[in-house]
Amino acid sequence: MSFSLDTPSIQTLKSEAKAYRDERARTGEPITHGAALESIAKAHGYRDWNTARAMLPERVASPVQVGHRVKGTYLGQNFRGLVIGVQLLSDMQHYQVTIKFDEPVDVVTSELFSAFRQRVTATVGINGVSPAHTSNGQPQLRLSRE
Structure with a gap:
């Protein structure tokens, strides 16, 4: 089923x-x-x-699990990485996901300097998309399983 x-x-x-x-x-x-x-x-x-x-299933569906390989965009930058943490939030609709990127991601769009991140924690819905958006209206994080 x-x-x-x-x-x-x-x-x-x-x-x-x-x-x-x-x-x-x-x-x-x-x-x-x-x-x-x-x-x-x-x-x-x-x-x-x-x-x-x-x-009915015993557990709540989750977009990813610890150990899954994922890909997507974080602050507009493409990434691939490993899920190292997942926590269901109290609203039972969102998850706090921690991802360790394979390669550091530059989270600054300025040409004057860079800021690289190797690991991020963000909130996503069941669809793997963050409800929070950047200033250009794009979700902060989009992820899917590889």
């Missing part, structure tokens, strides 16, 4: 169920944890919690 990057993980559904249960408790209509799981599973189109549990 394959999953798209939009497929929620079991952890995502569990978090939604906890939030739903907390909300119901605040409104004076408490429900059990099991009832919250069932409601969330049905809201996502599954027959029941057991069906959702059996069909």
